[in-house]
Amino acid sequence: SAVISQKPSRDICQRGTSLTIQCQVDSQVTMMFWYRQQPGQSLTLIATANQGSEATYESGFVIDKFPISRPNLTFSTLTVSNMSPEDSSIYLCSTSGPFVDTGELFFGEGSRLTVL
Amino acid sequence: TQLLEQSPQFLSIQEGENLTVYCNSSSVFSSLQWYRQEPGEGPVLLVTVVTGGEVKKLKRLTFQFGDARKDSSLHITAAQPGDTGLYLCAGTTPVGQNFVFGPGTRLSVLP
Numbered sequence: 001s002a003v004i005s006q007k008p009s010r011d012i013c014q015r016g017t018s019l020t021i022q023c024q025v026d027s028q029v030t031m032m033f034w035y036r037q038q039p040g041q042s043l044t045l046i047a048t049a050n051q052g053s054e055a056t057y058e059s060g061f062v063i064d065k066f067p068i069s070r071p072n073l074t075f076s077t078l079t080v081s082n083m084s085p086e087d088s089s090i091y092l093c094s095t096s097g098p099f100v101d102t103g104e105l106f107f108g109e110g111s112r113l114t115v116l
Numbered sequence: 117t118q119l120l121e122q123s124p125q126f127l128s129i130q131e132g133e134n135l136t137v138y139c140n141s142s143s144v145f146s147s148l149q150w151y152r153q154e155p156g157e158g159p160v161l162l163v164t165v166v167t168g169g170e171v172k173k174l175k176r177l178t179f180q181f182g183d184a185r186k187d188s189s190l191h192i193t194a195a196q197p198g199d200t201g202l203y204l205c206a207g208t209t210p211v212g213q214n215f216v217f218g219p220g221t222r223l224s225v226l227p
Contacts, residue, residue, distance in 0.1 A: 004158075033215075040206060043159070043217045092158050096215075104149060105206070105215060107158030 002027050002095050013115050018081045021111045023093030028073035033105070034066070037090040046091075049076045050095035083115045120207055120218035121142070126226040132194050137203055137221045140187045144206035145216075148181055148188045153220075154204040162190075195225045 003026040020039050023032065046066055047055040056069040069077045080087055081111040093108040121140045129135055139148070147166045147214035163172050165181035165188060176199075178191040194197055194198045205218040 001161075040222075042219045045215070094158075104161055104164055105151075105159075106161065109156070110155075110158045 001104075002029060002106045003004055004093055004095065004106060004108035005113050006091075006093050008111055009109060010112040011114070013083050013113060015084055018079055018112060019083065020077050020079045021091055021093070023076045023078070023108055025095055029095040030073070031096055032070065032076045033094040033096070034068065034076075034078045035092040036093075037092060037110070039089070043092065044080070047113055057061060065072060075098045080113065083113070085115045088115045120205055120216055122203075122205060122218040122221050124221060125219065126222050126224075128226065129195055131196055131225055131227050133225075135192050135195060135223070137190045137223070138187070139189070139205035139218050140156075142186065142206065143207075144185050144210060145210045146185070148185070149206045149208075150179055150188070150190055151204040151206065153204060154200075159202075159204055162183045192223075195223075197225045197227050200222060200225050 005024045007022045032049040035043040036046050037043050045058050046061045047057040047068055048067045049055045049070040049103060051070045051073050065081055067079045089111040090112050092110045094105045096105055123138045127135060147164055149164050150162045152162055153159040163174055163179045165172060165179055168183045168185045170181045173205055177195045180189045200223055203221045203223060207216045
């Protein structure tokens with residue numbers, strides 16, 4: 001299984017600012033995923049980050065609000081732009097493996113954002 | 117849209133009791149996973165079931181995949197406070213390899 005590290009683990013942000021979350025994997029992976037988990041809720045997929053191409057966003061999420069970078073096979077960033085209190089959530093980085101068709105996902109510890 | 121439902125949503129029990137959590141859908145999944153998430157952590161994979169009717173055991177946890185691959189159950193025997201957490205089922209769709217998460221069951225085991 002992959003070991004995934006996220007930074008920051010938590011942050012308190014002011015309305016209108018932007019924050020970039022970093023995700024580092026200890027091995028090369030093809031697909032990386034960004035999820036949002038609102039308080040007391042399950043996981044919602046924001047986008048799939050593919051190396052060498054633009055991220056694929058799910059319905060309800062747009063690149064202007066959640067720009068994603070994927071410069072190589074071990075690293076990705078998610079930016080939460082122009083934040084509002086509704087963006088207060090846990091943001092989770094994930095990768096699949098070892099076989100995509102078994103659907104196993106491995107997660108980082110999450111980044112808990114609080115927007116005031 | 118393929119959806120997964122979980123029941124119960126919340127469960128509070130005493131240490132030593134048994135419990136079953138259910139994950140249901142009207143759709144077929146090529147595989148189904150169960151995760152446990154503790155506060156301040158990301159979800160951790162417990163098991164993957166792939167074959168209809170499959171039963172897997174992980175110590176005091178028993179997982180079953182329905183014959184039609186539309187539902188699954190998680191049974192915990194003699195629950196312990198360390199079992200406390202959010203249990204999530206997730207399915208992999210046969211086409212497009214999308215991952216779908218259920219809403220979760222929040223379990224609290226009291227000592």
